[in-house]
Amino acid sequence: MNMKLDSIDLHILRVxxxxxxxQNFELAKRVDLSASPCSRRVRKLEVNGVIERYVAVVNPDKIGKSITLFVRVWLKSQAAEAIEQFSGFVQSLSEVLECHLMASECHFLLKVVVPDLEVFGLFQLACLGNDQGVRSVKTEIPMKMIKSTTALPLQIPNGYHRSP
Incomplete structure (x- = not known):
């Protein structure tokens, strides 16, 4: 169930x-609250799962993971057991940042980071081969990242209208 968020909660989340x-003191200052009410609101957002966790966003180029690839995966079988087996396997692959079960022609879409294409070739052979129930793999190689964000939109953008 969604938690009802007011404008102050949304401001806290944006910041x-x-x-x-x-730190809570600085956050409270930025959202124009005193420290105690700000802390209570953040705690409520955490307890209700609106804030899942706090992370550091690492620059992939600075740690030698400068290639991001999008990999479409087709399995040999569409049976629930095959889907679950591949889903479980992909959880163990640190190179896979995201794995989506798709409602399209492919079964899975993976976001993979590696140092270079040679390493990706080895990864593909070792991890996305027939042993994992994979029928075929198609890799998309982006030329340039145009936008990357972790921030979710917290209001309906201008021009969008919800039907009654």
């Missing part, structure tokens, strides 16, 4: 999405 390392 924390930009800098999750803020």
């Amino acid at each position: 924390l999405q930009q800098d999750g390392s803020l």
Whole structure:
């Protein structure tokens, strides 16, 4: 069930999405609250699962993971057991940042980070081969990242209208 968020909660979330390392005192100042009510609101957002966790966003280029690839995966079988087996296996692959079960022509879409294409070739052979029930793999290689964000939109953008 969704938690009812007021404008102050949304402001807190916007600020924390930009800098999750803020101390409560600084956060309270930025959202125009005193420290105690701000702390209570953040705690309520955490307890209700609106804020799942706090993380550091690492620059992949600075740690030698400068290639991001999108990999479409088709399995040999569409049986629930095959889907679950591959889903469980992909959880163990640190190179896979995201794995989505798709409602399209492919079964899975993976977001993979590696140092270079040679390493990806080895990864594909070792991890996305027939042993894992994979029928075929198609890799998309982006030329340039245009936008990347972890911040979710917290209001309906102008021009969007909900039907009654």
